[in-house]
Amino acid sequence: MKKSYLFPNYFKRIGYAIVIPFFLILILNLCKVPYLNFDFKTFGIASYKGISVTTERVDINLSCTVEPGEGDQMNIQTTFDTGENAWFTMTGTDFQATILPIILIIGLLLIAFSREKIEDEMIVKIREQSLIWAVVVNFIILIFGILLIFSLPYLYFLSLQIFFVLILFIVKFNIELSRLKKITKNEE
Numbered sequence: 001m002k003k004s005y006l007f008p009n010y011f012k013r014i015g016y017a018i019v020i021p022f023f024l025i026l027i028l029n030l031c032k033v034p035y036l037n038f039d040f041k042t043f044g045i046a047s048y049k050g051i052s053v054t055t056e057r058v059d060i061n062l063s064c065t066v067e068p069g070e071g072d073q074m075n076i077q078t079t080f081d082t083g084e085n086a087w088f089t090m091t092g093t094d095f096q097a098t099i100l101p102i103i104l105i106i107g108l109l110l111i112a113f114s115r116e117k118i119e120d121e122m123i124v125k126i127r128e129q130s131l132i133w134a135v136v137v138n139f140i141i142l143i144f145g146i147l148l149i150f151s152l153p154y155l156y157f158l159s160l161q162i163f164f165v166l167i168l169f170i171v172k173f174n175i176e177l178s179r180l181k182k183i184t185k186n187e188e
Helices: 010-030 099-112 121-148 151-187
Strands: 039-045 050-054 064-069 072-081 088-094
Touching: 010 099, 099 151, 121 151
Parallel strands: none
Antiparallel strands: 039 088, 050 072, 064 072
């Protein structure tokens, strides 16, 4: 008998109980609702401590010249403060960037990979086909996103792409499962 790596059926309800409120919090955070996002310090890996931008006149090769108007020139210099130990450091982060994605991923995994009440060979086949379909569609969407989305919206797109394969799988699996139930109900 093959070993099943699926969670027990009741984990699906726990997953929905996790995902629904935190997905609403994610949507409200994206809509810039105040007081739902908070900052905290955590230990982590950072490639730099911060970026500082100065508007002073500097004579250095890394500066660029920007003409704000009326013939005045202003040099802008961007510097990266790497500090002594920039790799492992206490760094500031926020709820939306760290805790929210972790909780959503855990909830989506519980929903996606929990057993059905009756887990037979047909359900396993539907699960396998839905997972393959979700991965293929996810990477097609990723390719289009890479080609068509740039700058800061690209980072938002990649952030949402983390959840997208699990969401696609859950939707496709449930659609196929309802089709199977409808077919078996009509046969009876």
